[in-house]
Amino acid sequence: MSHPSGADRLVVLHRGILPPNAESIERLADTVYATEEELPLLLPGADAVFCWHSITSAVAPAWPEDPALAPGWVHVAAAGVDPFLFPALVDSPDVVLTNSRGVYDQAIAEYVLGLVLALAKDFPGSWEHQRRREWRPRDSERIGGRTALVWGTGPIGRAIARMLRAVGMRVAGAGRTARDGDPDFGTVHEGASLRTALAEADYVVLAAPLTPATLRMVDASVLAAMKPGARLVNVGRGGLVDEEALALHLADGRLAGAALDVFDREPLPSASPLWDMPGVIVSPHTAGEVTGWRGDLADLFLDNLRRWREGRPLRNVVDKEKGYVRESAALT
Structure with a gap:
């Protein structure tokens, strides 16, 4: 797999199903795919993490103890971000957390x-x-x-x-x-x-x-x-x-x-x-899962990835102290 020269290293957390726009993501970032079991080995040193598998408790224990090895951006393919509000992430001013507000x-x-x-x-x-x-x-x-x-x-x-x-x-x-x-x-x-x-x-x-x-x-x-x-x-x-x-x-x-x-x-x-x-x-946590929902989630992340690479403001920046996106940080 070829990657753009000097691209950010991106870890995509998944559970068997990859984003439908994986090839477009790979063209923008040096992408590696990780299951929950593989995450502790692949997360340290990453620039960004895309939690495509979002109902997970695996990120907190995989988070590197050395802040220098922590990613600068975590995007969650869900509206709720409660599993990601652990102290090391919340307390770090250098880590931006975004979600998929608006999709559901x-x-x-x-x-x-x-x-x-x-x-x-x-x-x-x-x-x-x-x-x-x-x-x-x-x-x-x-x-x-x-x-x-x-x-x-x-x-x-x-x-x-x-x-x-x-x-x-x-x-x-x-x-x-x-x-x-x-x-x-x-x-x-x-x-x-x-x-x-x-x-x-x-x-x-x-x-x-x-x-x-x-x-x-x-x-x-x-x-x-x-x-x-x-x-x-x-x-x-x-x-x-x-x-x-x-x-x-x-x-x-x-x-x-x-x-x-x-x-x-x-x-x-x-x-x-x-x-x-x-x-x-x-019902099994499926209220927002309608035809095409995975594509909408993936497209939102791809737009944010372009913004990340270009140094533009990200969509849906979560206030980590409050646990949700403020209106002014949603963007469109």
């Missing part, structure tokens, strides 16, 4: 709408009756006029809010700063007003990043504050939710159901009670 917004919003409809219309129950060849007419719920609280006001949360408003739902947001007049959420709640919003919401949709501030933010007290008969939808990160407390609130019937695409441990252990609970939809 519309796909996840559509998925959330599908989940809300599936819960309201009890599609899982219909499929189970079909499997048993049972004819069971029954009423279902409308979603028009119902209230959704979207917890997480980044681009994915905004896309979800717009999608749910489009089908006639009343939408509010939950975020770090309370405000009125938001173009997508109307009202954004925090603190004391959040408890009131939880008590009024028919659906609570989680789309927040996982950071030290949001870890287990949906705990037993938050679940108890939710409206009786409400439903929880999580397309953010599994660590946002105390799953044991959620299972208890579902088992006692206080909550009507949940649609969960992300979990504290993935794959979800077979012993988890969430698999078999009535009114619960389990």
Whole structure:
């Protein structure tokens, strides 16, 4: 394989599947491919790392102890970067972390709408009756006029809010700063007003990043504050939710159901009670995976690689202390 003279050394972390634009990447950088097992040998001395396999805990233990051997740039093929917020990376002013913000917004919003409809219309129950060849007419719920609280006001949360408003739902947001007049959420709640919003919401949709501030933010007290008969939808990160407390609130019937695409441990252990609970939809972290998504992820990285080589500002620079991209650092 030939490489451009003097090209930066790039390590691409993968799990068997390479980016679809691998040849274009190789023309811009001296590229080596590493599995999680190979990463400790190949990461030291690299100029940049492309975490094409992004749901991984392998980067932290492979990170070189000598800062001089650490890469200057890490790009993650995902919106969430929580596995990469380890001290050596976060504390280094010389390491830039970028993510794939913008790729998943519309796909996840559509998925959330599908989940809300599936819960309201009890599609899982219909499929189970079909499997048993049972004819069971029954009423279902409308979603028009119902209230959704979207917890997480980044681009994915905004896309979800717009999608749910489009089908006639009343939408509010939950975020770090309370405000009125938001173009997508109307009202954004925090603190004391959040408890009131939880008590009024028919659906609570989680789309927040996982950071030290949001870890287990949906705990037993938050679940108890939710409206009786409400439903929880999580397309953010599994660590946002105390799953044991959620299972208890579902088992006692206080909550009507949940649609969960992300979990504290993935794959979800077979012993988890969430698999078999009535009114619960389990999906394997696929809300954003639609036709062409890998190409979109790879193209975003390729654009950033060109920027890196040319010394231009990178897209989606993560604030490593906060764990997400500030609006001013997103670029397009």
